Amino acid sequence: MEGSGGDAASAVAPLAKWRNDFSRAFQYYLDRSTPLPVQRWLGTLAVAAIYVLRVYYVRGFYVVSYGLGIYVLNLLIGFLSPKVDPELEGLDGASLPTKGSDEFKPFIRRLPEFKFWYSITKAFLIAFGMTFFSMFDVPVFWPILLCYWIVLFVLTMKRQIIHMVKYKYVPFSMGKQRYAGKKPSPSGSDLRRD
Numbered sequence: 001m002e003g004s005g006g007d008a009a010s011a012v013a014p015l016a017k018w019r020n021d022f023s024r025a026f027q028y029y030l031d032r033s034t035p036l037p038v039q040r041w042l043g044t045l046a047v048a049a050i051y052v053l054r055v056y057y058v059r060g061f062y063v064v065s066y067g068l069g070i071y072v073l074n075l076l077i078g079f080l081s082p083k084v085d086p087e088l089e090g091l092d093g094a095s096l097p098t099k100g101s102d103e104f105k106p107f108i109r110r111l112p113e114f115k116f117w118y119s120i121t122k123a124f125l126i127a128f129g130m131t132f133f134s135m136f137d138v139p140v141f142w143p144i145l146l147c148y149w150i151v152l153f154v155l156t157m158k159r160q161i162i163h164m165v166k167y168k169y170v171p172f173s174m175g176k177q178r179y180a181g182k183k184p185s186p187s188g189s190d191l192r193r194d
Helices: 002-033 037-057 064-082 115-130 142-167
Strands: none
Touching: 002 037, 002 142, 037 115, 064 115
C-alpha cells in the first residue's frame, strides 16, 4: 500500500516542478517586456490580426468575436477612467481638480496600461483558442451583432467623453508638457571665481 502512495506523489512532483518553472520563465519574460510598450502593442496587434484572419477564413465564431468586442470595450472604459471617479467618490480630498485654482493631481488610471495590454492579449489568445472548438460556433446573423456593438461603442464613448469634459481630465500624455529638469551648461562658464 505504501509503495502506491509514494508513486503517486513522485508522479505529481515533476508536474508541479514543470508548472513552477514555466510560471517563473513566463513571469521573467513578462517583466522584461514591461519597459517596451511599442513592441508589446505590436505583438498584440499581430495576435489580433491572426484572430481576425482565422474568423474570416472559418466564416464563423461571430458570437465569440462579439463577446471579445464587449470585453475589450469594458477594458477600454477602465483604461480611460480615473482611479478615483469624482461622481462616485464625492469630495473626499482625493478627487480630480475641477477648477484652475485646485491643486494639480496626476491622472491615475483605473486600469493601468500594462494590465490593459495584458488583458487584451490574453482575451485574443483565448478567443483564438475557442475558434478550434465547434461548440463555440453558434449560428447567428452577424451584421446585427456588429450593428449592436457599434451602437454600444458610440454610446459608451459619448458618455465617457462627456465625463472627461465635465471633470476636465485627459487620460493621455500626448501634448502634455513634460519637465526634463535642470540641464548642465555645456561650457561650465556659469561658475565665477573672484
